[in-house]
Amino acid sequence: MRIIAGDxxxxxxxxxxGDATRPTADRTRETLFNMLASRLGTFEGLSVADLFAGSGALGLEALSRGAGHCLFVEQEKPALDAIRSNIDTFEARPRTTVSGASVMSLGPAKVPHDLLLLDPPYGTGAANVALDRMIRLGWVGAATLVAVETGATEDVEVRLLETVKERKVGKAKLTLLQLS
Structure with a gap:
C-alpha cells in the first residue's frame, strides 16, 4: 500500500x-479520490474524519493532498498501532487526532466535518447505522461530503442523505453522499 498523490x-x-482489517486497495483508493476531487476541487484545509480507519490510508491520502486535519477513529489495537506508525512516519501528528474507540461511541461533534470517510467491515450494514448516528450528532453539515466503501452488492441508504455518485471497483462499491 502506498500514498497515491500529493506531498x-x-x-x-x-x-x-492480522486479518481483522481489510485495507482499501490502491486502485480503489485512487478511484475514490478521483471521485472526491471532481466534487471538492481541492482538499486544501479540509476537516476530515476517517471512520473505521484501519491503516489510516484514506485519511492520510486526504492529508497528503492538503487536508488541514484528520480525525482517525478505530477500535482494533493492531490497526491503531498501524495508524500511529503511519502518522509518525509522515510526521503528521500536528494535523491528526487518533481516537481508539468505536465509531458508535462517538459523542456530538463541535462542528461538522468537511469530509467523512467510512470503510466499515463489508456485509455488516455498519455504514448505515453509523451515518444515521453521525447526522443526529452533528458530524454531517450542509456542505459535508460523505464517502463510503462497502461490498459491491451493498447499498448505503440513510434517511436525510442522498447519493450523488456511485461506482463499483472490483469487490468494492464507492458511494458519495450529501444531505438532501
Whole structure:
C-alpha cells in the first residue's frame, strides 16, 4: 500500500497485523479520490474524519493532498498501532487526532466535518447505522461530503442523505453522499 498523490506520493503505508482489517486497495483508493476531487476541487484545509480507519490510508491520502486535519477513529489495537506508525512516519501528528474507540461511541461533534470517510467491515450494514448516528450528532453539515466503501452488492441508504455518485471497483462499491 502506498500514498497515491500529493506531498507523500509513493510513500509506503504500514498495514495492521492480522486479518481483522481489510485495507482499501490502491486502485480503489485512487478511484475514490478521483471521485472526491471532481466534487471538492481541492482538499486544501479540509476537516476530515476517517471512520473505521484501519491503516489510516484514506485519511492520510486526504492529508497528503492538503487536508488541514484528520480525525482517525478505530477500535482494533493492531490497526491503531498501524495508524500511529503511519502518522509518525509522515510526521503528521500536528494535523491528526487518533481516537481508539468505536465509531458508535462517538459523542456530538463541535462542528461538522468537511469530509467523512467510512470503510466499515463489508456485509455488516455498519455504514448505515453509523451515518444515521453521525447526522443526529452533528458530524454531517450542509456542505459535508460523505464517502463510503462497502461490498459491491451493498447499498448505503440513510434517511436525510442522498447519493450523488456511485461506482463499483472490483469487490468494492464507492458511494458519495450529501444531505438532501
Amino acid at each position: 507523500w506520493r509513493g510513500r509506503k503505508l504500514v498495514a495492521p497485523k
